[in-house]
Amino acid sequence: MARDDGTSPPYFNIDPEAALAELGPPTTSEGFARIAEACTRGRDDLASRGLNEEGKKSLRLFSTWEITRYLIPVAQAHFRRVLKQNPDLPQGLSETEGGAKWFTLDEVLKLRAHFATEGSKAKEYRPYRPEGLPAKLVAVANFKGGVGKTSTAAHLAMSAALDGYKVLVIDLDSQGSMTSIFNGRVADEWGTVFPLIARHYATHLRRENQSRLDRGEAPLPLDDTLNEALKLTARDVIQPTHWPNIDLIGAQLNLYWAEFQIPVWRMQARGWKLWDALTDRLAEDGILDAYDIVFLDTPPALGYLTINGLAAADILLVPLGASFLEFDSTGRFFDMLHSTFASIEEGENMAARALGREELAFEWDAVRAVITRYDGAQQAELAALMQAYLGRTLSPHRQDFTALIGQAGEQVAGIYEADYRDFNRETYVRGRETFDATYAAFKRLLIGIWRRDAHRAAGGLL
Numbered sequence: 514m515a516r517d518d519g520t521s522p523p524y525f526n527i528d529p530e531a532a533l534a535e536l537g538p539p540t541t542s543e544g545f546a547r548i549a550e551a552c553t554r555g556r557d558d559l560a561s562r563g564l565n566e567e568g569k570k571s572l573r574l575f576s577t578w579e580i581t582r583y584l585i586p587v588a589q590a591h592f593r594r595v596l597k598q599n600p601d602l603p604q605g606l607s608e609t610e611g612g613a614k615w616f617t618l619d620e621v622l623k624l625r626a627h628f629a630t631e632g633s634k635a636k637e638y639r640p641y642r643p644e645g646l647p648a649k650l651v652a653v654a655n656f657k658g659g660v661g662k663t664s665t666a667a668h669l670a671m672s673a674a675l676d677g678y679k680v681l682v683i684d685l686d687s688q689g690s691m692t693s694i695f696n697g698r699v700a701d702e703w704g705t706v707f708p709l710i711a712r713h714y715a716t717h718l719r720r721e722n723q724s725r726l727d728r729g730e731a732p733l734p735l736d737d738t739l740n741e742a743l744k745l746t747a748r749d750v751i752q753p754t755h756w757p758n759i760d761l762i763g764a765q766l767n768l769y770w771a772e773f774q775i776p777v778w779r780m781q782a783r784g785w786k787l788w789d790a791l792t793d794r795l796a797e798d799g800i801l802d803a804y805d806i807v808f809l810d811t812p813p814a815l816g817y818l819t820i821n822g823l824a825a826a827d828i829l830l831v832p833l834g835a836s837f838l839e840f841d842s843t844g845r846f847f848d849m850l851h852s853t854f855a856s857i858e859e860g861e862n863m864a865a866r867a868l869g870r871e872e873l874a875f876e877w878d879a880v881r882a883v884i885t886r887y888d889g890a891q892q893a894e895l896a897a898l899m900q901a902y903l904g905r906t907l908s909p910h911r912q913d914f915t916a917l918i919g920q921a922g923e924q925v926a927g928i929y930e931a932d933y934r935d936f937n938r939e940t941y942v943r944g945r946e947t948f949d950a951t952y953a954a955f956k957r958l959l960i961g962i963w964r965r966d967a968h969r970a971a972g973g974l975l
């Protein structure tokens with residue numbers, strides 16, 4: 514503060530006594546607890562502001578304009594006519610006599626179902642999903658933090674839900690940002706994917722023990738955790754969200770415990786295929802039939818949870834900004850993916866070859882890097898260079914930086930939860946366009962992949 518005149522830079526002439534006076538005592542480990550408590554109180558205060566009387570987060574309403582512009586491909590006049598002819602359909606609420614009609618997302622879904630059955634067969638009222646094929650798992654990962662993993666995964670989940678897909682979101686990041694976005698309640702690790710992984714291990718151990726007994730060896734003990742996990746299914750950890758067609762498996766700080774527990778289990782039973790844990794559990798518990806798309810948000814690290822999520826994924830999206838540092842570290846992330854999965858394959862296949870068994874080979878339907886927070890005025894050159902080197906691996910759409918994300922308010926997670934009346938309509942349309950285009954690029958992948966699967970299932974040659 515102590516500057517002699519107004520012109521010298523702020524770091525000159527700091528008075529040591531004045532600096533001391535505002536310093537405060539040193540921090541102890543207890544000090545962290547007090548800071549954490551203050552943050553929790555502040556967070557709860559913020560979180561409570563957007564909640565309704567029952568302490569639940571509620572999703573905004575959707576206007577006739579938005580529905581006919583973005584959600585159901587019909588003209589406004591026709592939409593109104595169909596509602597009038599069908600008094601049993603949701604009629605919407607208006608704030609003023611004769612004013613615009615507003616609908617809940619649940620009502621929008623009912624209306625879409627009506628148009629899908631009664632409306633023109635030429636129009637896409639329901640998004641494509643081939644019958645009889647399982648849900649697609651999509652992991653959003655990069656070991657760098659702040660690149661837009663959670664925002665991208667959350668927006669994709671919401672756009673897919675608005676588009677009519679049934680979505681499950683799985684938070685693998687113990688920081689729980691995705692869980693906060695969907696207002697999930699997770700008391701401890703038992704409300705996360707942890708029991709699913711534990712159950713997979715416990716099941717393996719039981720099978721292993723059977724062969725041990727057959728060989729006359731002593732079985733390995735199953736501890737309380739494993740016995741408890743054997744009682745739980747994916748449905749026990751799935752919670753509904755304020756989106757009628759998005760459910761959540763949340764995360765919480767204790768999930769980090771899995772990073773220590775998984776290697777211990779793996780040491781105890783070398784034959785446990787931990788990379789199959791999530792897929793197997795979700796498949797066996799019927800989740801891949803009950804949902805269309807499962808989004809996995811991952812922590813900024815290549816730990817066991819991320820490996821599990823990546824191995825489970827059919828589609829891998831790797832968000833990164835168009836900056837030198839993010840391009841550089843993303844290159845190293847792909848390098849780590851290669852060495853991690855190649856070394857798992859090698860470890861498995863030595864044994865498989867010796868026993869004449871089928872070899873393990875990981876495969877992803879599609880892997881795409883996605884440019885996020887793009888600033889066309891500053892980053893066009895770098896983005897073009899990235900495009901030149903990455904080719905088809907880089908998704909063609911660059912997701913623009915938009916103020917709508919940060920600005921939308923404490924309880925509103927991004928563009929799809931924001932009420933367009935809070936913004937200049939043009940700003941809104943432009944911000945929404947870039948996320949709609951991010952979703953469109955993703956949906957093209959998804960549909961292409963499902964089609965390839967459908968051809969294969971039908972015995973085609975593709």
Ligand SMILES: Nc1ncnc2c1ncn2[C@@H]1O[C@H](COP(=O)(O)OP(=O)(O)O)[C@@H](O)[C@H]1O
Nearest residue numbers: 658659660661662663664665886913914915918
């Ligand atoms: N397209 C975007 N425009 C503006 N800000 C964005 C955009 N995407 C992400 N952000 C912001 O960037 C920050 C990091 O994003 P986040 O999704 O949390 O990254 P990660 O999950 O990789 O750590 C957040 O503050 C988020 O609001």
Ligand SMILES: [Mg+2]
Nearest residue numbers: 662663686690
């Ligand atoms: Mg994140």
